[in-house]
Amino acid sequence: MKTNLYWIFLFLFTFINCKQESKHKDYAIAIHGGAGAILRKEMSAEKEKEYMSALNNALDIGEKILKEGGTAMKAVEQVIIFLEDNPLFNAGKGAVFTNKGEHELDASIMDGQTAQAGAVGGVRVIKNPIRLARLVMEKSPHVFLIARGAETFGIVNGLDTVSNDWFDTEFRKKTWIKALEAEAKDSLGKLGMKYVNADSKFGTVGCVALDLKGHLAAGTSSGGMTNKRWGRIGDAPIIGAGTYAEDGVAAVSCTGHGEYFIRNVVAYDLIARMKYGTATLAQASHEIIHEKLKSLGGDGGLIAVDHAGNIELCFNSIGMYRGWAKAGKREVKIFK
């Protein structure tokens, strides 16, 4: 009888340990390069190849870190640095132009393990806003710093700076000039920014990751809206709106018409639907993007990974630059 109990105990012990390990033996990562109304007919084969290549390279960076046992935070930060430096996306180099022809950048990052977060809004001379967001999290007692104050904090702590026009690209300049011309033709447009069309909004970047230890992280970085003014801040630097991560639940990064994402606290709403309600990751994502936001007219999408490694890439716009990877599996797409 004693022998039997011994074997039963050994079996249960092994089984429980295996289950716990298997729960987190795999990493998972998802990225976005922005949701928007880019039309397939306007996308040349060459351009499409460039985007696909950039998204694949970003996933390579993240996967390498995660495979080697690096943290979800490191993967998220390094992937976003790569996307910020890539001029194809509306974050860092390649950010859209403000009404004054400048660039004002927003970013945030959150660590699901510690529930710590950092965010910056309206920064103009820090080369990689996501690095600054992480620095705010790690080296300041604050979560959210803005404008020159945020830049000073970054400079004091040794971050790379650039002149604001370093972020310029011809493509974004043309979009801005078009927006200015369209606005000038319309007497009511001055304050309404009605010519900031969907096309000029795409490009925000984001990354969510689950590491081998089962920890989650999320980050988002954006140049905001073309022709924006008055120090407009989107959802990218708002913890709860554009970014959220909570171990045991999920990590989320959003992209789209930021005002809708702020008012609907989208990233945390997904977490809450899973945590307090009965929704799965897939159900919560669908309800928010295809039901709630769609009914309100809020264009955009989100990427999310849950504690078990399930991934969702969900959008109600025509396309979303996106990709995901798990051990041995990968998908990169632009259109539906």
Add this chain to the structure above:
Amino acid sequence: MKTNLYWIFLFLFTFINCKQESKHKDYAIAIHGGAGAILRKEMSAEKEKEYMSALNNALDIGEKILKEGGTAMKAVEQVIIFLEDNPLFNAGKGAVFTNKGEHELDASIMDGQTAQAGAVGGVRVIKNPIRLARLVMEKSPHVFLIARGAETFGIVNGLDTVSNDWFDTEFRKKTWIKALEAEAKDSLGKLGMKYVNADSKFGTVGCVALDLKGHLAAGTSSGGMTNKRWGRIGDAPIIGAGTYAEDGVAAVSCTGHGEYFIRNVVAYDLIARMKYGTATLAQASHEIIHEKLKSLGGDGGLIAVDHAGNIELCFNSIGMYRGWAKAGKREVKIFK
């Protein structure tokens, strides 16, 4: 038999109608003037009388609007304007000093009926930040504007401006100088702001209201933390963290150590616990303030009113300047 059915139908119809009407026949309003570690022994009888009088006057303003059928939005805005203009509170006139000896003000407002919201961060020359937040909501396509851009938007739209030192008060200046002195003595304190003590944080103001039509609104306004730097933004202007309102659920305004409120998306978390979970307003408030935030070390509190007119004023600090009113009932308090 037919006659019976007719009477049953008439009874049910009347009953349901009466229930619907009774549900919203009463207004409800709650206000806070900040949570913090103010000690009873440091509060003179005269000072206490001043605070009680200010809180009562604020409730008078809100109640008058609501009794006369005014909107929850109007009550919230007008109450907060009064509290901003009152030098006792850390919002508008009487705001705390930044590290540079200036004032940077944050505010937000949300309309539960339309789910529209407006917020401003780091503004320096707009006399009433809550007016600017409402203006952002009503006259811009945006939710959140910061710093000079936000001020320009306010000035273009005719808001009253003041020089930054108009917000000065002797009391806040002394607290700031004490913080500077304490910081200077500590070589590690420079970046850590460890001498920004709880005492210097109190004073944020907020208001939540339910109007006779059953609509909800919430607003918050704050000078942030004494000796803050680097463009630090607290929870007051973050929709979802410091402020949230959703018709049919509740309206919430928070006060306390802002970083904890941002990371925990406190205002929307309360809404989500009621909406997706089974918590009542009282349960949700208790769970967030006395369990979740307390376990994390996050000082502060919240005021909330739900769709049925239930009111909660909940805090884990020593005191919270607060008050509430419904038809024929009122309570104003500072300590527990």
